[in-house]
Amino acid sequence: MSVLIRLEPYACRIAMPLARATEQWMHVMNGSMKIIIGDDAHLLETGDTIYYDGDLLREFSSVSDEELLVRCCVSPPAL
Numbered sequence: 001m002s003v004l005i006r007l008e009p010y011a012c013r014i015a016m017p018l019a020r021a022t023e024q025w026m027h028v029m030n031g032s033m034k035i036i037i038g039d040d041a042h043l044l045e046t047g048d049t050i051y052y053d054g055d056l057l058r059e060f061s062s063v064s065d066e067e068l069l070v071r072c073c074v075s076p077p078a079l
Helices: none
Strands: 002-007 012-014 023-030 033-037 040-044 049-053 057-062 068-075
Touching: 002 012, 023 033, 033 049, 040 049, 057 068
Parallel strands: none
Antiparallel strands: 002 068, 012 057, 023 049, 023 068, 033 040, 033 057
8 A cells, every 4th residue: 555645844644553563664754853753763764665563653844844645555454
């Protein structure tokens, strides 16, 4: 499953628990993003990609004056 995520500058999304384990990756297409996976925080810039176990995602947020545009892929698909 692939989704395109847009966040306003400095907006934040808290991850909701998924019904099953997944593998996920996010690719920053525009802006800067802070993502918390487990106990680790990562700062990503345009062009950066991160891969992680979906059940470890805690939150992600825009950390710049630009709109954050992220492609997120989840396998297997989770609803």
